Amino acid sequence: MAARNINDGELIELIEAGTVKQKDDVRVWVAKHFDNRQDNLLCVAAVLEEKVVVKTVMHHFEWE
Numbered sequence: 570m571a572a573r574n575i576n577d578g579e580l581i582e583l584i585e586a587g588t589v590k591q592k593d594d595v596r597v598w599v600a601k602h603f604d605n606r607q608d609n610l611l612c613v614a615a616v617l618e619e620k621v622v623v624k625t626v627m628h629h630f631e632w633e
Contacts, residue, residue, distance in 0.1 A: 573628045575611065579603065583611055584621065590632070600630055 570580060587601035600612040612630035616622040 570626055573608070573611075573626055575626055575628070579611065580613070580623070580626065583613060584615075584623075587611075587613075600632065
């Protein structure tokens with residue numbers, strides 16, 4: 570998060586309000602555009618277990 574200048578509030582908003590795409594039963598990508606950032610789209614790669622486990626946070630993301 571620090572390397573990509575993403576704060577806790579942005580991460581929470583990204584997870585709660587972003588667009589979700591499933592990779593399989595447990596892996597997802599969640600992406601959201603932030604108007605105040607120049608490096609859109611922000612995305613997290615996460616695993617859905619008992620809790621959401623964020624594996625990484627990406628910027629300059631593009632859906633395939």
